[in-house]
Amino acid sequence: MNEIKLFCPATIANVSCGFDVLGLCLDSTGDEMTIRKMPEKGVRISKIIGQDLPLEAEKNVAGVAVLALLKEVETTFGFEIEINKKIKPGSGIGSSAASAAGAVFGVNKLLGEPFSREKLVEFAMMGEELASGAPHADNVAPALLGGFTLVKGYEPFEVLKLHTPKEIFATVIHPQIEVKTADARSVIKQNIPLKKAIIQWGNLAGLVSALYTEDYGLLSRCLHDEIVEPMRSPLIPGFYKAKQAAKDAGALGSGISGSGPSIFALSKGEETAKKVAKAMAEVYKDFGVDYDIHVSKINTEGVKEL
Amino acid sequence: MNEIKLFCPATIANVSCGFDVLGLCLDSTGDEMTIRKMPEKGVRISKIIGQDLPLEAEKNVAGVAVLALLKEVETTFGFEIEINKKIKPGSGIGSSAASAAGAVFGVNKLLGEPFSREKLVEFAMMGEELASGAPHADNVAPALLGGFTLVKGYEPFEVLKLHTPKEIFATVIHPQIEVKTADARSVIKQNIPLKKAIIQWGNLAGLVSALYTEDYGLLSRCLHDEIVEPMRSPLIPGFYKAKQAAKDAGALGSGISGSGPSIFALSKGEETAKKVAKAMAEVYKDFGVDYDIHVSKINTEGVKEL
CATH class of the missing domain: 3.30.230.10 (Ribosomal Protein S5; domain 2)
Structure with missing residues (x-):
């Protein structure tokens, strides 16, 4: 070859x-x-x-x-x-x-x-x-x-x-907002409350269990970020609106993709993931911010x- | 009834x-x-x-x-x-x-x-x-x-x-040392470095995966406590010796049970768990500290x- x-x-x-x-x-x-x-x-x-x-x-x-x-x-x-x-x-x-x-x-x-x-x-x-x-x-x-x-x-x-549970689909919206890596990093606090860390690792352990048992309800209940999302979300205008729109459209959960500005949502089934895409897109349309949006199965x- | x-x-x-x-x-x-x-x-x-x-x-x-x-x-x-x-x-x-x-x-x-x-x-x-x-x-x-x-x-x-993987056995030694709950609590710092929290949740996520896949090697590599063990272990004389003895005798890992003073070890198979018990017991015999010790399968x- x-x-x-x-x-x-x-x-x-x-x-x-x-x-x-x-x-x-x-x-x-x-x-x-x-x-x-x-x-x-x-x-x-x-x-x-x-x-x-x-x-x-x-x-x-x-x-x-x-x-x-x-x-x-x-x-x-x-x-x-x-x-x-x-x-x-x-x-x-x-x-x-x-x-x-x-x-x-x-x-x-x-x-x-x-x-x-x-x-x-x-x-x-x-x-x-x-x-x-x-x-x-x-x-x-x-x-x-x-x-x-x-x-x-x-x-x-x-x-x-x-x-990877078979029915998970991802929706990813990339609003055309620049988030400088330096900013995305500088907002991260180097010390965190133990209480929040415990909530985070309880959710992560639950999420891993949900992946193996293909328990979409549990997966949804674990898709929370106690620590980094509250620090980084102010860098992404419209983040909480898009997150709420995704949830209202049936997503299991959503959050910041990497250090942003893309926002992801996970859904059970492609149909829901497409509805979620529409709902998230509406948010940025209303904001007058350009965006790319994708719906994707998980590539195993x-x-x-x- | x-x-x-x-x-x-x-x-x-x-x-x-x-x-x-x-x-x-x-x-x-x-x-x-x-x-x-x-x-x-x-x-x-x-x-x-x-x-x-x-x-x-x-x-x-x-x-x-x-x-x-x-x-x-x-x-x-x-x-x-x-x-x-x-x-x-x-x-x-x-x-x-x-x-x-x-x-x-x-x-x-x-x-x-x-x-x-x-x-x-x-x-x-x-x-x-x-x-x-x-x-x-x-x-x-x-x-x-x-x-x-x-x-x-x-x-x-x-x-x-x-x-619960089928072949896990626990060894628990209770050295007759008093650890006051107030002390076990007061040593816990309420803020922790994010870096250590990330190591901890990486290990916990790996451990949950290891339970589902019955991967004893991975389980062993995840049985670490970056955060609380270093704070509490000074309250348990002989802890690190007992931990090392357990590891040397073939345990997958060991740590503080709850807030101590009991120390647990997990092993693959009852035979190893018994060897681990003997090795941990030797440590406290040498210390001249009384102890109870148990080997147990996991009660599912x-x-x-x-």
Whole structure:
């Protein structure tokens, strides 16, 4: 195999009560990527369509992720990468993660799969480090493993795939509001009340149980974020209106996707997820704010060959 | 039915990463209780064997729990309770919870089961409020539901039973050290670093996943307490030695049972749990501290008729 074409999915990190640990993989939104073997060693980003992003491998998340992988394997050739960037950077649905995950997935395939998907997460994290200053896995894990994923911890690093109930659909609205990563970070308090932490981990434990037992009612009752949502929501005008609209339209719950400004909702069944999309869209129509909106089943596979 | 005899199990609360939310039910240790209908309405504690505890219903955890239940149902008769108290109060394995749970379970049976086990947890919590000043459910939930339980939250109150892997056995050692509840509480800091909270909820989410998938390796890697164990362990001399001894003997993990001083370990298989018991016992033998020790399968049923 000398060339591979890939779908590199968008992802939702945090998922309300799972700040920094939970993630899930979308199916209807993602980048496309083509990777080809080339005679020179190393990585070359030859083309990026749709966004103005750096082509130098060392400054590009996909390039950095592949360079991390190539440190751990001998090759006699290199890789040329073309990216059709459909996920907007800064939208909060794992744009950089999709590129990093797709690149290491494709290169691994072209090398005959020396690495597991879990190991690829560690390489892709190096791309995330370039994008955000810290190697975090809450988007690259679902992009590579698919479904709902848990970053169990970083010392030692461990990611795992949780069970995904069949009927869950996601709605994601991206209002065209800029939330600067620095702002999204600076609002996070470094100390939190133990009482709130207990509520949060009670909800997270309940949510994991709900995934395995496919208990949609319980899932809905657990989709709360006691800690980060109250800090970040002021950065997203209309957030609580959109959340209420989603709930009123039948969503199991909703929250901030990653660090925003995208807002996600989870629903049981595609029909409800579409109603939820309509209701959330109405909120931003009324606000006069442009938006993109997607309804997606959960992609239980992660990055896929096209 | 005019009389019922019960086994009221001891329980382990917190289970390392699940402070205030997780619990599990033991099978080899517990109180015995007999409850009889009596012509006068109300509750009478007629006898307590083994411990010097108040017989007045309003001052006894079992009495208070039953009185809470009787507020929600009409009866033409009352209940007389005899308790054979085998769990030592203050040992950290849910002594008061066993009495409260057994009493409401038995009364509910004699009334023809008007209440679910989940509802009984709420009545039993009233007994816990008498014992500790706050209505908490992390021991009464496993005592009534059996297996591993989760207190998902208090507002609104919700408890659920998680899946229990078949091969888990518990070892519990009770060194005869007094830990005052006031001390066990006063060492808990009311604010915690978000970083540690994230590690804790990553472990808890992993542990819940490990229960459902019966992944003993993952379970072992999740049995850590970043937050409360470091605060409370100084109150239990020998704690880290006993923990290390348990680990060396093959335990999946160990930690403080409830607020201590009992120390629990979980193992895969009864043989290992027995080896762990021997190793933990050696530690306190060397210290010259008396102890009780138990090896128990997980009781997936909770309070049982004898």
